[in-house]
Amino acid sequence: MEGARQAGLPNCLAFEADASCLDSILHSEKMAFRRVVKGTVLLGGGALTAVFGIAQLADYRKKQVTLGCLAAAEPWRQHIQYELPSREAQLLTLQNTKEFDILIIGGGATGCGCALDAVSRGLKTALVEREDFSSGTSSRSTKLIHGGVRYLQKAIMNLDVEQYRLVKEALQERANLLEIAPHLSSPLPIMLPVYKWWQMPYYWIGIKAYDLVAGSQCLKNSYVLSKSKALELFPMLKKDQLVGAIVYYDGQHNDARMNLAIALTAARYGAATANYTEVLHLLKKTDPESGKVHVCGARCKDVLTEQEFDVKAKCVINATGPSTDSVRRMDNQEVENICQPSAGVHIVMPGYYSPDNMGLLDPATSDGRVIFFLPWEKMTIAGTTDTPTEVTHHPIPREEDINFILTEVRNYLSTDVAVRRGDVQAAWSGIRPLVIDPNSKDTQSIARNHVVHVSESGLVTIAGGKWTTYRSMAEEAVDAAIKAHNFKAGSSRTIGLVLEGGNDWTPTLYIRLAQDYGLEIEVAKHLASAYGDKALEVAKIAKVTGKRWPIVGRRLVSEFPYIEAEVRYAIKEYACTAIDVISRRTRLAFLNVQAAEEALPRIVEIMGKELQWSEQKKMEEMEAAKQFLYYEMGYKARSEQLTDQSEISLSTSDMDRYKKRFHKFDKEKKGFITVVDVQRVLESIGVQMDANTLHEILTEVDVNKNGQVELNEFLQLMSAVQKGYVSSSRLAAIMKTAEENLDQRNPIPVDRSGGGV
């Protein structure tokens, strides 16, 4: 635990900033505010200290227990397998093992957490996931490792002890997660802008309470900022009526890679884990003595080969997130649904929408929801919404949700910043598995917390909760399994159990990568944070660029630090499809759908070579990945911006200007332009561009996909660019530059033309 505190040391500088910024507020003429703050500090602070002093004491005791667990976990490190078994080897183990102790269904955060918990207690463990690890909700979160400030607010307002306990537990888990995967997670300051004077003490108490509940595991102390300091740190913030801000700390992570790290760690500890392995139905047997029917395994299908087989296990854990009820019904057709799915949409915008290291929380949007606006992987994530939905493994972000988020973002960003639909680089929807406790009498109460339930036939279901608490949920589920099935196993060992890549990671690892392998600094930083100490293995298989610098590491696309070697390494990490690579090994699909599409041909080529794919298989992979980007990652919504804005609203002069520009390319006045036309104009002004790139550029605009860009499509594009529906278009930029260059060229004097008389 100590390391987590060190990662985000309670910083006396922050405290000083706190005091000095508070000073600047106090020195303003707002004397009324001064009295309120002083009163609040004395009264509120005193009360809080008394109430939460007990929490600190409990904290201390918990820490002693934790340290004990850490020591217990230590010998287990010796059991780690150095080589990850291949997926094929894992499938053979699943099929040939006479009987596992525990079979887990679902390879999200919760399921993988259960696998690691069970295997590290010495139980013979198996896990099957019907698609890829983290392909469900666990890769589609807000990426926060948090206790939940708003849940604490509810706990305080409603004097809800249970809610308070959950926040407290989540804050402890937050510290543990930062400790066990330091490469994949870090503390993130989050600003709460304050627009009304009276809100300042109100929010301040709430946020200070959050620090106090975290106790010794507080990442860094929260602090108050004056208006000018807030704007200095977050210059895009709306200035009007801004009073000041409060900054608090939570954790942030790369959710899909964190999920994978848990799965890989479980596999290294000896769990038989296989992705693309679906449970079709549960196996049952009758106990000859008691006559009771027990779940004793599952009929599984290797989704890639269609081969079916049985996996036998004494206990089955259902950790299938939004699909919880479908697996519960495999056990008993009669059971009531406990899961109420709710969809949350996020959008990704360019990094310049937020400062590099400061998030923003809007605690009360126009319809009362909370919106986060966070820097992530050098981009900005904004979300989320909360809408009842059907269960689907492939949720699609709706245009109305995207627009709702954009409207909210506009509300708190300065009017100088044009928030444009066209700046949405990717969007996704995730399904929250909100659960009703089947043990509870009150079936109306939906809890955001989790439920562990053991059915009559011994099926253990773990559902709900949040990413942050996956470990403690897993511990509880495995405890329930041990109790229900009388396993001989000790208590959980996962507190302090370092995840894949975390053992030898140091904050300066990237320097070694750059020095020893000749990787670009940006690439080295990315590899160190995504793979931890395993980045060295990725660097080892990186190909020489042939350039003076970087020596190795060919990028997949120029503006992102993902390199080709990661595709080869992804296969070792159980990536089976191109979608796995663009969305969960790298995060390209979540950051920029167009860049992901651009990287696809090379990814498919590399995977094809490594996995001996036929030409047919490569085409299928390309198509599946394009469909995924189109529907699930917001490409559809993005391209519909072009098709749907069919009415072209351009002024007459703009219309004439763009028509003229178009005809400079369409010399023969065919009414459309092709790759050849664009190539001809570019060559005439001395610009070289390869045919593939040109084809891609034209495809972006070619709405009806007939291989030509018609005048109408071009005018639609220009209209959409003007309205901000489309942020940028390479074709529009090329045509503008070409036109300017053509106009600037001096006419060649006739006497130098060679053809004069």
Ligand SMILES: Cc1cc2nc3c(=O)[nH]c(=O)nc-3n(C[C@H](O)[C@H](O)[C@H](O)COP(=O)(O)OP(=O)(O)OC[C@H]3O[C@@H](n4cnc5c(N)ncnc54)[C@H](O)[C@@H]3O)c2cc1C
């Ligand atoms: C929009 C949104 C934002 C969120 N943000 C945060 C956040 O910032 N911080 C936080 O702490 N929490 C957050 N959460 C909550 C968190 O993401 C979820 O609680 C968590 O990811 C759920 O994990 P899971 O493993 O239970 O479910 P999932 O990740 O959905 O995993 C379930 C898996 O089961 C598999 N499966 C289903 N049926 C079968 C079958 N028959 N055979 C084999 N496998 C099967 C599925 O393929 C799936 O991969 C957020 C949730 C949402 C929706």
